[in-house]
Amino acid sequence: MTTDRATAPGAVSGRQEHSLQREQRLWGWIFLSPWVVGFLAFTILPILASLVFSFTNFQLTDREAVRFVGLQNYARLLTDPTLKVALGVTFKFAAMALPLSIGLPVLLAALLNSKYLLNKRLFRTLFYMPYVVPVVSAIFIWGGVLNSDSGWLNRLLRSIGVQGPAWLDSPVYIYPALLIIGLWGLGNAYLITLASMQTVPTAFYEAARVDGASGLRRFWHITLPMISPVIFYNTVLSVIGLLRYFEIPFILSNGLGTPGDSQMFFNLHFYRVAFVFFDMGYASTLAWLMFVITLVFTGILFWSSRYWVYYASGDRS
Amino acid sequence: MAATSRSAQVPRLGGSFANTSPHYLKQLRRTGSYALVTLFASMVLVAYLMPFAYMIVTSFKDRNQIVASARGPILPVDPATFEFEGRQLELLKVEIDGEMRHMAILTKGRQSSTFVDPEDPSAEPIVWQGAWRTLQPVYTFSPRWDNFAEVWTRIKFPRLLFNTAFIAVMGMIGTLLSCIMVAYAFARFPIPHKNTLFMILIATIILPRQVLLVPTYAFFDAIGWTGTWLPLIVPHFFANAFNVFLLRQYFLQLPRELDEAAMIDGAGPVKILTSVIIPQSWPVIIAVALFHIVFAWNDYFEPLIYTLGEPALQPLSVGIQQFNFVYSQQPHLIQATALLGMVIPVVLFFFGQRFFMRGVIVTGVDK
Numbered sequence: 001m002t003t004d005r006a007t008a009p010g011a012v013s014g015r016q017e018h019s020l021q022r023e024q025r026l027w028g029w030i031f032l033s034p035w036v037v038g039f040l041a042f043t044i045l046p047i048l049a050s051l052v053f054s055f056t057n058f059q060l061t062d063r064e065a066v067r068f069v070g071l072q073n074y075a076r077l078l079t080d081p082t083l084k085v086a087l088g089v090t091f092k093f094a095a096m097a098l099p100l101s102i103g104l105p106v107l108l109a110a111l112l113n114s115k116y117l118l119n120k121r122l123f124r125t126l127f128y129m130p131y132v133v134p135v136v137s138a139i140f141i142w143g144g145v146l147n148s149d150s151g152w153l154n155r156l157l158r159s160i161g162v163q164g165p166a167w168l169d170s171p172v173y174i175y176p177a178l179l180i181i182g183l184w185g186l187g188n189a190y191l192i193t194l195a196s197m198q199t200v201p202t203a204f205y206e207a208a209r210v211d212g213a214s215g216l217r218r219f220w221h222i223t224l225p226m227i228s229p230v231i232f233y234n235t236v237l238s239v240i241g242l243l244r245y246f247e248i249p250f251i252l253s254n255g256l257g258t259p260g261d262s263q264m265f266f267n268l269h270f271y272r273v274a275f276v277f278f279d280m281g282y283a284s285t286l287a288w289l290m291f292v293i294t295l296v297f298t299g300i301l302f303w304s305s306r307y308w309v310y311y312a313s314g315d316r317s
Numbered sequence: 318m319a320a321t322s323r324s325a326q327v328p329r330l331g332g333s334f335a336n337t338s339p340h341y342l343k344q345l346r347r348t349g350s351y352a353l354v355t356l357f358a359s360m361v362l363v364a365y366l367m368p369f370a371y372m373i374v375t376s377f378k379d380r381n382q383i384v385a386s387a388r389g390p391i392l393p394v395d396p397a398t399f400e401f402e403g404r405q406l407e408l409l410k411v412e413i414d415g416e417m418r419h420m421a422i423l424t425k426g427r428q429s430s431t432f433v434d435p436e437d438p439s440a441e442p443i444v445w446q447g448a449w450r451t452l453q454p455v456y457t458f459s460p461r462w463d464n465f466a467e468v469w470t471r472i473k474f475p476r477l478l479f480n481t482a483f484i485a486v487m488g489m490i491g492t493l494l495s496c497i498m499v500a501y502a503f504a505r506f507p508i509p510h511k512n513t514l515f516m517i518l519i520a521t522i523i524l525p526r527q528v529l530l531v532p533t534y535a536f537f538d539a540i541g542w543t544g545t546w547l548p549l550i551v552p553h554f555f556a557n558a559f560n561v562f563l564l565r566q567y568f569l570q571l572p573r574e575l576d577e578a579a580m581i582d583g584a585g586p587v588k589i590l591t592s593v594i595i596p597q598s599w600p601v602i603i604a605v606a607l608f609h610i611v612f613a614w615n616d617y618f619e620p621l622i623y624t625l626g627e628p629a630l631q632p633l634s635v636g637i638q639q640f641n642f643v644y645s646q647q648p649h650l651i652q653a654t655a656l657l658g659m660v661i662p663v664v665l666f667f668f669g670q671r672f673f674m675r676g677v678i679v680t681g682v683d684k
Contacts, residue, residue: 021507027586028506034495035518038555042533043521049532060535111361116347116354123358125670127365132666132673133659134615136634140641140655141372144648150383152371183365191674192681199682233681236523244525247617254642270527275622280531287528294525 053284060278073285085261086269094242101238105189113197131187139251142181171262189234196230225310232309239297376652377460394456399435408455419455464653472640481632484549485613491554492609499556500564522558548623560605563680567601604676607669614662633658
């Protein structure tokens, strides 16, 4: 980070300099104020308010009847059968999706970084494009492609003699279906991975080639360590994204979490408690539970990063 | 490896193969590598984008064509017919005298059928031996453009489009104003504990949205803003981490000499921002504007809860989602809707893709 301007240009006396710096600082706060106000009003205050709500029986439909209920909402966490299902679904799906959301961007970036690829810019743009398709449109499209009868995926399978499953109506195949739909979400991750690969100094590869390292070894011992900060960044964002996974199962199941409870993700349960049953007290408790879970997971990731993330500059800001 | 072993054969092949030199083979191998890698990437790309083809093709079909195409043709086509003595006859592909011809079927039979030749209808009908059901029909390409007209009016597309665009543009203005100001503060001013404040700003990225949602919703509800667009617009006037980060990175690498020159000329901080910083920053400002448009078009959850029960206020994402359930038996209309729902962000992306992708890279790689 560049140093702050300590002195104004030109020759000024000590007192003038002092008042000038004070003025600069004041201007700094003025320009910063939108964020400071927003941070207090839309982040700190709501976080604290939801902590307070979590100890109440706050119902949006009956504001007058609010009273403190102690740890009742927290006790309910232990007995809520849907919460157990929701945590199970969320973690199970995260365990399936995380390796893909870390690995596939690296593979795609490696392909698009190949020196033998013609027309790189076109490929880069077209592989990114699905990322800007609004999620509702994307779900409509995939819903059609995955349709068990008229969908193109099962048509393709049929043409090679395989009867495809009812992807979206089966509590088992719904997970592969969600993973397939998620493929269109790789855009950002692959693009920054590719950009990071392009910054690896070519001298490293030449030195390794002189030493007789194969392409695979060069990728493993040079490319991967050099892009590890980006892999780390993608991992953090993927973990956060998977913990708050909501829109796709919500739209696919019309807000019900069907088939069975297979799409009853944590956030869907939260949504139903808050905006179907309007039980804001317990919803706040659920929100805080998710907050703590997110903190724990990102904390573990940041702690682990010192063992596998390589910062070439030695600076991690 | 292959090149060296083959080049060893060159002398035996004689003079006419003189250009089969090691250099030539290396060239050949490189060309092969280009072809192989590019072909492979193209195949992956086709698979990746295949759903768009499904959407486009399906959005031009009607219901009958979709039912038929569960096994039949992929394109929106109708069986071709030929008018003969006031009747519409199906056209089939028939092999007659060892030649494939398009013939209109006059009488259908299990053992034999009679056909009329469309090119010569006045001639005697031809008798063909065999089961007519084994014959392939002839199709004509007939896209249903009126699907779009139907969807356009049914989902009140102009209304939804206006709602989305209004929310998106207002939010974009808010996000640009506030993020430019905050990024300018972080890039140029001596604020105490600036680094700590910046880390706090970045840390807000990992906050789960739902931990803020209940109190924020309750607050907007208490002041009567639910059922209006205000909760979808006003918070964007208070800056967000991604865009501030992106703008700050850009401002930091602008030369300070220009600021200082303007300062000596008597320009205040606001003047420096508007006449020195912003004119140099169009690429990143365009990127932030595009990010916001794409975000607003995609945003689903908050519009859903804040416009609950107010269909007239809903943006595209929420409006077309409900349509999905009402017309779940009409995939052609759903795909036409999907196309209408994505066309604006995708077109904007193609126009501004350089700025857009540059912006994504800066937020991801520099962090």
